Amino acid sequence: MKKILALMLLTILTGNSIINAQRADFNVIPMPKEVKADSIQMFILRQGMGVSFDASNPEIYRNVQFLCEWVEQMTGIKLQLTPNDKKAAIRMTLEAPAKSKKGEAVAELTAQQQEAYTIKVDKKGVAIQARKPEGLFRAAQTLRKALPVVKEKTEQVELPYAEISDEPRFEYRGVLLDCGRHFYNVDFIKKFIDVMALHGCNQFHWHLTEDQGWRFEVKAYPNLAPKGSVRAETVLAHGYSRIFDGIPYGGYYTQDECREVVRYAAERYVNVVPEIDLPGHMQSALHVFPNLGCTGGPYPVRTYWGVSREVLCGGNPETLTFLKTVLGELCDVFPSKYIHIGGDECPKDRWKECEKCQAKIKELGLKSDGKHSAENQLQSYINREVEAFMKERGRDIIGWDEILEGGLSGSSIVMSWRGTKGGIAAARQGHRVIMSPNVYSYIDHPQLKEPRKQPHTTDGYTVTASKIHSFEPLIPDSLSEEQQRLILGPQVNLWTEHIAYPQHAFFQLLPRLGASSEVQWCRPEQKDFEQFKKRLPRLKAIYDLLGVKYCNEIE
Ligand code: ACM
Numbered sequence: 001m002k003k004i005l006a007l008m009l010l011t012i013l014t015g016n017s018i019i020n021a022q023r024a025d026f027n028v029i030p031m032p033k034e035v036k037a038d039s040i041q042m043f044i045l046r047q048g049m050g051v052s053f054d055a056s057n058p059e060i061y062r063n064v065q066f067l068c069e070w071v072e073q074m075t076g077i078k079l080q081l082t083p084n085d086k087k088a089a090i091r092m093t094l095e096a097p098a099k100s101k102k103g104e105a106v107a108e109l110t111a112q113q114q115e116a117y118t119i120k121v122d123k124k125g126v127a128i129q130a131r132k133p134e135g136l137f138r139a140a141q142t143l144r145k146a147l148p149v150v151k152e153k154t155e156q157v158e159l160p161y162a163e164i165s166d167e168p169r170f171e172y173r174g175v176l177l178d179c180g181r182h183f184y185n186v187d188f189i190k191k192f193i194d195v196m197a198l199h200g201c202n203q204f205h206w207h208l209t210e211d212q213g214w215r216f217e218v219k220a221y222p223n224l225a226p227k228g229s230v231r232a233e234t235v236l237a238h239g240y241s242r243i244f245d246g247i248p249y250g251g252y253y254t255q256d257e258c259r260e261v262v263r264y265a266a267e268r269y270v271n272v273v274p275e276i277d278l279p280g281h282m283q284s285a286l287h288v289f290p291n292l293g294c295t296g297g298p299y300p301v302r303t304y305w306g307v308s309r310e311v312l313c314g315g316n317p318e319t320l321t322f323l324k325t326v327l328g329e330l331c332d333v334f335p336s337k338y339i340h341i342g343g344d345e346c347p348k349d350r351w352k353e354c355e356k357c358q359a360k361i362k363e364l365g366l367k368s369d370g371k372h373s374a375e376n377q378l379q380s381y382i383n384r385e386v387e388a389f390m391k392e393r394g395r396d397i398i399g400w401d402e403i404l405e406g407g408l409s410g411s412s413i414v415m416s417w418r419g420t421k422g423g424i425a426a427a428r429q430g431h432r433v434i435m436s437p438n439v440y441s442y443i444d445h446p447q448l449k450e451p452r453k454q455p456h457t458t459d460g461y462t463v464t465a466s467k468i469h470s471f472e473p474l475i476p477d478s479l480s481e482e483q484q485r486l487i488l489g490p491q492v493n494l495w496t497e498h499i500a501y502p503q504h505a506f507f508q509l510l511p512r513l514g515a516s517s518e519v520q521w522c523r524p525e526q527k528d529f530e531q532f533k534k535r536l537p538r539l540k541a542i543y544d545l546l547g548v549k550y551c552n553e554i555e
Pocket residue numbers: 344345400417
């Protein structure tokens with residue numbers, strides 16, 4: 001006790017960290033909803049202190065293990081597991097479920113409340129409370145990010161007395177990784193998920209199929225992934241040159257690997273939303289099954305970027321059989337309540353000339369109504385068939401905003417990427433929406449205005465961290481409060497045409513994911529980009545610790 005007082009006095013006198021101890025700062029990224037912290041009174045966390053928890057709950061045990069691992073990684077302090085010890089320095093507890101006066105359980109928690117938590121630091125130590133284990137995980141991440149990264153591993157760290165109360169703003173906080181254009185192995189995917197969880201993101205949108213590569217094993221079609229995943233070569237640089245590297249490129253995920261990713265992500269409270277992009281972006285599948293195309297092929301797995309005119313034939317009944325078989329297996333592997341069916345960039349050139357497509361349009365009685373062409377309505381017909389099939393399996397479909405173009409049905413969720421227009425239109429029609437407008441969310445684009453400061457990537461426009469940070473997903477000028485409630489949340493997208501290497505992927509992602517995490521987690525009145533910049537160094541220190549590249553400058 002005397003020693004603590006002496007240390008505190010020294011802290012007050014120097015107004016700074018004491019020798020051989022460093023101070024935590026709860027102003028992390030994303031900024032918690034409420035942080036009240038003392039600048040004078042400190043709890044000193046030391047080697048060997050205990051962490052208590054409910055030993056009968058394996059999920060809490062797992063979260064305690066994460067916390068111990070992170071504390072040691074950051075500071076060198078090894079904590080001891082002291083289950084059910086009310087006097088331990090760190091105490092992780094679940095609050096009892098709320099009951100009404102009559103003792104009945106009260107209304108179910110919202111998704112955001114399930115992630116809420118409090119942290120209290122006082123002379124007794126650190127009390128972490130949440131209503132669900134997920135909240136304890138989020139709290140452990142906050143504590144992790146608050147700690148200093150101590151290079152000379154220390155014996156003790158100062159935690160300011162504090163009261164933190166936190167809860168995310170949006171229930172859906174997504175990040176897309178395009179594994180179609182370039183393949184990333186499972187170890188990378190796990191690290192990507194770790195980085196997402198560090199930022200409080202909870203939806204990993206896994207883009208698994210593309211013209212340039214089919215990455216998901218389908219047992220009913222044993223040739224699909226082995227053949228559809230391999231392109232003969234890849235176009236160099238921007239691709240305008242049509243100069244190719246001459247090197248075959250491939251890779252796919254077995255279903256066992258996908259299940260392993262789902263398991264790993266779930267332990268970090270990240271849901272995996274798989275995407276099979278249909279009926280466009282399917283040239284890799286057409287390579288294996290040319291009969292599913294309008295012209296019959298042959299179709300090479302595409303070796304360059306851009307939008308392909310070769311899409312699944314909308315009039316061939318085998319197309320739906322194929323899609324249902326693939327999606328059926330996808331549902332067996334991925335438990336997500338959301339399944340993404342793409343729907344973007346499906347040119348109708350072939351459908352306009354295809355006898356089968358035109359016969360189907362006639363059979364269905366589809367006619368251009370001025371707003372939607374008959375061919376767009378044929379795509380809507382496919383979407384509806386797929387949606388009904390997914391409903392039978394208890395899943396909701398998400399589609400890119402093109403799915404609005406032939407008329408949108410049922411409970412489809414629209415992912416707005418061509419700006420916010422599609423999202424606004426969908427919410428006005430009563431559909432749920434994920435906001436991912438390209439100019440605020442496409443992190444394949446450069447993050448700095450000066451091209452020479454960053455690796456070559458998708459050109460067109462710049463998506464700076466400040467631009468991302470400024471995004472307001474509810475579009476209050478255009479949507480009523482009721483319509484705003486249909487916005488599930490925002491997402492950033494990492495397309496990988498020009499990103500062939502894992503460290504380049506992290507460079508594109510970071511620290512822009514930090515900026516995006518504040519759009520996903522924080523209320524608008526809390527967001528302050530200048531403050532964000534001041535809080536960033538500590539997050540960068542964690543990136544260094546994890547060995548992931550990031551862009552050191554931000555604009
Ligand atoms: C997209 O960027 N084509 C969804």
